[in-house]
Amino acid sequence: MCLAIPGKILDTEEIAGIRVGRVQFGGVTRKAYLDYVPEAVVGDYVMVHVGFALSKVDQDEAARTYESMRVMGLLEAELGGAE
Amino acid sequence: MKFLDEYRDPKLAQTLVADIRRHVTRPWVLMEICGGQTHTLMRYGIDNLLPPEVELVHGPGCPVCVTPLEMIDKAVEIASRPDVIFVSYGDMLRVPGSARDLFQVKAAGGDVRIAYSPMDAVDLARKNPDRKVVFFAVGFETTAPPNAMAVWQAKREGLTNFSLLVSHVLVPPAIRLLLEQPRNRVQGFIAPGHVCTVMGYSEYEELAERYHVPFVVGGFEPLDLLEAIRMLVAQLEEGRFEVENQYVRSVTRVGNEAARQRMFEVFEIADRKWRGIGEIGQSGYRLREEYADFDAERVFDVAATRTEEPPECIAALVLQGLQTRGLPYVRHSVHARPPDGRADGIERGRVRGVLSLPASRPHPARIAGDLTMATALNMACPLPLTYTDRVLLGHGSGGKLSAALLSDVFLRVFDSPVLASMEDQAVLEIGGARLAFTTDSFVVKPLFFRGGDIGSLAVHGTVNDLAMGGAEPLFLSAGFILEEGLEMETLRRVADSMARAARAAGVEIVTGDTKVVEKGSGDGLFINTTGIGLVRDGVKLSAGNARPGDRVIVSGTLGDHGITILSERDGIGFDSEIASDSAPLHTLVRAMLDAASDVCGDIRCLRDPTRGGLASSLNEIAERSGVGMELTEAEIPIREEVRGACEMLGLDPLYVANEGKLVAIVAPEAADAILAAMLRHPLGREARLIGTVTGEHRGLVTARTAFGTTRIVDMLAGDQLPRIC
Numbered sequence: 001m002c003l004a005i006p007g008k009i010l011d012t013e014e015i016a017g018i019r020v021g022r023v024q025f026g027g028v029t030r031k032a033y034l035d036y037v038p039e040a041v042v043g044d045y046v047m048v049h050v051g052f053a054l055s056k057v058d059q060d061e062a063a064r065t066y067e068s069m070r071v072m073g074l075l076e077a078e079l080g081g082a083e
Numbered sequence: 084m085k086f087l088d089e090y091r092d093p094k095l096a097q098t099l100v101a102d103i104r105r106h107v108t109r110p111w112v113l114m115e116i117c118g119g120q121t122h123t124l125m126r127y128g129i130d131n132l133l134p135p136e137v138e139l140v141h142g143p144g145c146p147v148c149v150t151p152l153e154m155i156d157k158a159v160e161i162a163s164r165p166d167v168i169f170v171s172y173g174d175m176l177r178v179p180g181s182a183r184d185l186f187q188v189k190a191a192g193g194d195v196r197i198a199y200s201p202m203d204a205v206d207l208a209r210k211n212p213d214r215k216v217v218f219f220a221v222g223f224e225t226t227a228p229p230n231a232m233a234v235w236q237a238k239r240e241g242l243t244n245f246s247l248l249v250s251h252v253l254v255p256p257a258i259r260l261l262l263e264q265p266r267n268r269v270q271g272f273i274a275p276g277h278v279c280t281v282m283g284y285s286e287y288e289e290l291a292e293r294y295h296v297p298f299v300v301g302g303f304e305p306l307d308l309l310e311a312i313r314m315l316v317a318q319l320e321e322g323r324f325e326v327e328n329q330y331v332r333s334v335t336r337v338g339n340e341a342a343r344q345r346m347f348e349v350f351e352i353a354d355r356k357w358r359g360i361g362e363i364g365q366s367g368y369r370l371r372e373e374y375a376d377f378d379a380e381r382v383f384d385v386a387a388t389r390t391e392e393p394p395e396c397i398a399a400l401v402l403q404g405l406q407t408r409g410l411p412y413v414r415h416s417v418h419a420r421p422p423d424g425r426a427d428g429i430e431r432g433r434v435r436g437v438l439s440l441p442a443s444r445p446h447p448a449r450i451a452g453d454l455t456m457a458t459a460l461n462m463a464c465p466l467p468l469t470y471t472d473r474v475l476l477g478h479g480s481g482g483k484l485s486a487a488l489l490s491d492v493f494l495r496v497f498d499s500p501v502l503a504s505m506e507d508q509a510v511l512e513i514g515g516a517r518l519a520f521t522t523d524s525f526v527v528k529p530l531f532f533r534g535g536d537i538g539s540l541a542v543h544g545t546v547n548d549l550a551m552g553g554a555e556p557l558f559l560s561a562g563f564i565l566e567e568g569l570e571m572e573t574l575r576r577v578a579d580s581m582a583r584a585a586r587a588a589g590v591e592i593v594t595g596d597t598k599v600v601e602k603g604s605g606d607g608l609f610i611n612t613t614g615i616g617l618v619r620d621g622v623k624l625s626a627g628n629a630r631p632g633d634r635v636i637v638s639g640t641l642g643d644h645g646i647t648i649l650s651e652r653d654g655i656g657f658d659s660e661i662a663s664d665s666a667p668l669h670t671l672v673r674a675m676l677d678a679a680s681d682v683c684g685d686i687r688c689l690r691d692p693t694r695g696g697l698a699s700s701l702n703e704i705a706e707r708s709g710v711g712m713e714l715t716e717a718e719i720p721i722r723e724e725v726r727g728a729c730e731m732l733g734l735d736p737l738y739v740a741n742e743g744k745l746v747a748i749v750a751p752e753a754a755d756a757i758l759a760a761m762l763r764h765p766l767g768r769e770a771r772l773i774g775t776v777t778g779e780h781r782g783l784v785t786a787r788t789a790f791g792t793t794r795i796v797d798m799l800a801g802d803q804l805p806r807i808c
Contacts, residue, residue: 002119002225002277003733003807004303006086018236026084026727028650028659033202036228036342045086047280047333048731050172050807051200052229054342055280055333057086062332066089069306073098 004049006057007032009042023048084727086332090304091127093789099309100132103316107136111319112268113312114261116254117275118145119303122733127305128792137312140268143257143357144275146222146250146807147174151356153390154250155180161217161248161383162188162195168211170204171219173197173804181390190473199655199732199805201233208237208245217379220247225277226807227251227368228342231349234370234377248379249369252355254278255286256366262294271315273301273308276330281346283338287326295324302330305790349374359392479526481695481740482799505707506625507690508552510618517618519554521545524611529651530573534644534662535742537610538580543667543742544693545614546588550669551689551745553624553676554616559585561595561612566605577608588667590614616669621683622676628687629708631778634754636747638671638761639664639769641697642725645739650728655805657731661724666743671766675747678760685753691745695799696738700746701784702798714774714786714796733806737786738799748776 007023012034014020019034023046032046037053040046046053115121121141124130130139143149159180162169169185176185176197189195194214198204201218208216220230230247237245254275261267274287279300287298297318301311311329318325328334348371355367370378380386477484494503501509508521525541535543542559549556561581565574585592643664650657672689679685688708692700697719705712721736729736743766749757754772761767774786784796 002117002223002275004225004277004280005730006084007731008085016236016240018232022658024727025731027661027722027724028657028727028731030657030731033200033229033232035232036339036345038341047277049225049277050229051202052232054225054228054277054339058332062086065310065329065331069095069099069310072102073095076098076101 002049004047004054006045007048008045009034009040009053011042021046021053023053084723084730087304087730090302090306091789092306093791095306096132096309096790099306099313100134103137103309103313104134106313106320107134107316108320110136110138111270111316112138112140113271113273113315114140114142114269115273115275115301115308116142116144116258117273117278117303118148119277120273120275120301120308121145123303123305123308126794127788127790128794129305129308129790131792132309132790133312137316139312142261142272143360144223144254144278146226146252147178149252149257149357149360150175150178150221150250151358151390152181152392153356153388154248155184156182156390157380157385157388158185158219158248159183159188160385160388161379162193163191164193164215164383166215167383168194168196168207168214168216169219170196170198170207170216172199172221172807174806175219175221176804186475186477187473190475197655197805201230202236205233205237205240205242205245208242209240212244215244215246215382217246217248217383219250221250222807223252223254223275223278224282225275225280227350228281228339228346231346234374235345235349237377238374243376246377246379246382247370249350250355251350251368252357253352253366253368255290256363257357258287258290260360260363262290262296269296271297271299271319273311273315274298274326276300276302276307276334279328279330279334279338281339281342283336284326284328284334285336291324291326297324298326300326300328300330300334302333361392477800477802479694480799480802481693481699482738482802484800485695486798504625504627505703506552507548508554510552510554510623517620519549519552519556519616519618520614521548521552522611522613523548524609526606526609527648528606529648530577530608532647532651532663534647535665536577536580537608538577539584540663540665540742541610541612542581542584542588542590543665545612546590546667546669547691547742547745549614549616550667550672551624551691552616552618553622553672553686553689554618554669555673556588556590556614556616556667556669558593558616559590559612559614561592561610563595563597564605564609564611565597565599566607567599567602569607574608577610581610584667588669619676622686623683624686624688626688626690626704626707629704629710629712629748629776630687630750631710631776632751633687633710633748633776634751634772635701635712635714635774635776636749636754636758636761636770636772637697637720638668638745638747638767639743640720640722640725641692641741641744642721642729642736642739643744644693644742645696646725646728646736648740649732655732657728659724659728661722661728664741664743666766668743668745668766671745671761671764674760674764674767675757678756679749679753680756681750681753685750686747686757687750688748689745692741694740696736696740697746698735698737698784698796699798701796704748705784706782708776709781711777711780711782712774712784713777713793714784716786716788718771718773719786720769720771734803737796738803 007025010022012021023032040056045057204218299311299314350368353369546556647663690700761770
């Protein structure tokens, strides 16, 4: 269920009273509705599902998740445990 | 792509797997609820990376599989009405009701359309005030806020011609039901990250506490899932049963309050039927009384429609994970036979791009060393229907349906050995000359697109079909079917473009025909072109020539044409700079033949992977030659724009159409010289060696992922549709 992918907000406008942004996914952009992420601004990454941004990607948390995996990898290498 | 690529790092995956191996001491059964997560697990072969102690079973989280027969029957009933435009997410169209699916309704004249977003349906309602627009609102908690916004907006604008057919279901009641089963085997859950993005995860704390099972909210990329599995194994080994959050970049404990607020303004919790399971109390949403005027069940008076699920339906077992590992290949709700009893008409297998075991092939227990296959499956997946008494759009998709149409209707009666060889062109010996002869029809919509138009495409397509036989194209015919009312200026532009394309390709259009059909009987303009060319002495290319050891080369990036066309279609539209790759390939082929030291044997086969994409072309060759193929996924060239669009719509670029690319099967000793010649040609600058022909798993194409696992690249069953799931 629920295919959602991260994209970057390029700009925003109001259409029929709803906040809409142009969101970039890799090399393509598409209009996405931003009413559910009032805190998201241009330059933020949002998770988009069926044309709706449902969360603002928490970049600090994303970096932390990645970093903890990376550190685990370094430890692994030190332990010589990479199987 | 940021926030995707870093979570697909194969090296870090190995690290996580090593950590899981180190900590696991006994068998554990884990379930991922969400179909999107199942898709990732299959796509990257993550099952096969895990130690044997960790068994993954795949849960009920696919809105497509859980939608009950009854709801499809209601959809079919509404969509069949002449005053209705019925709009749905792509993946719902093939789900069969008791007699028909929505594709068949469309084929019988129903106005059924695919949308990427529910707001596209609202837009249709604005633009068609004299029609009733119905949106099929399926999905879990993630999709409910978008669907709620659509109906909220329609009400605000006073769009009285818009309604929702609601079939929304919720995750926690399904988990509760599962945990209440005496036969339940699941000991830990990966909670669905996008559902929790909306709902938060406090609901799962209650479940963890009550049933003493751990939950980890997981994301959708391979590293997310491996990390979630690692966290679950750690909890289980330590005897903990908490709710932890792996997907912190998108999920918080409280979720998205703005989205929930709108959702509960529009929907309220209600009992819902699940396919194969039956009614689960308080397990879904319905529209609130204030939105009764927007409830399609009331508007069209179908609320009383009742359909019983057939007793042989074992969807409940599949949905509850009571199947062994290996079965995910047939994950959708499963019947022993289709509702009308025509068992052999239904296609086993390929679901949502997930691996499958094609019905026509033997069932090896293991393939390619590490690929566990579903065995002893005396059952079939209802997706998609292939038995049909009408032509469906999928019959033109270049996949299995097209092949079935050819063999069932045409090959038998035309009874020609040349035709039966099923090459892209016929090669005929006439008066000492070897003549290549081919025909192709063009029905592309829109007529003009970035990188070309129907006119240039009609020239390139036929030139390429000749070139794939190793022929020098010489002459073309052009037949036009014009719809009454077509603007003369449009026709002139197309004709000019054809003339330019023919001149540039060095072919002459020497004969033609024009017919006009009544308005409504055509779609503006269709073109047929037929071509003849001369095949050089000794050249004999055929899909039956591939041998183990041969190399697979593509001439450039895949999917450019298909994604360009999709980007310009209503309902799915997105913006990109990408242009169709439409181009005549005969000079590239000439350069390749010149580079081959043994012109008779070095190049075994050429194909232009048009509709159905690379996957369909290679499957055809594998089947015809009785060989297997193994591709190296990392070597397959795909543009960033095509990747982005495919990620967004849930498509696989290997199935997307090309109009200026070829795939070559060449002898191993000639591969370097041929690849070098291609790289020197302007249309082969991005050519790549992408795989090898093998003597193993004959008839199957597989791809080695960056994770060192193998997935099956099956032939497309029907049209590739945008997924929400």
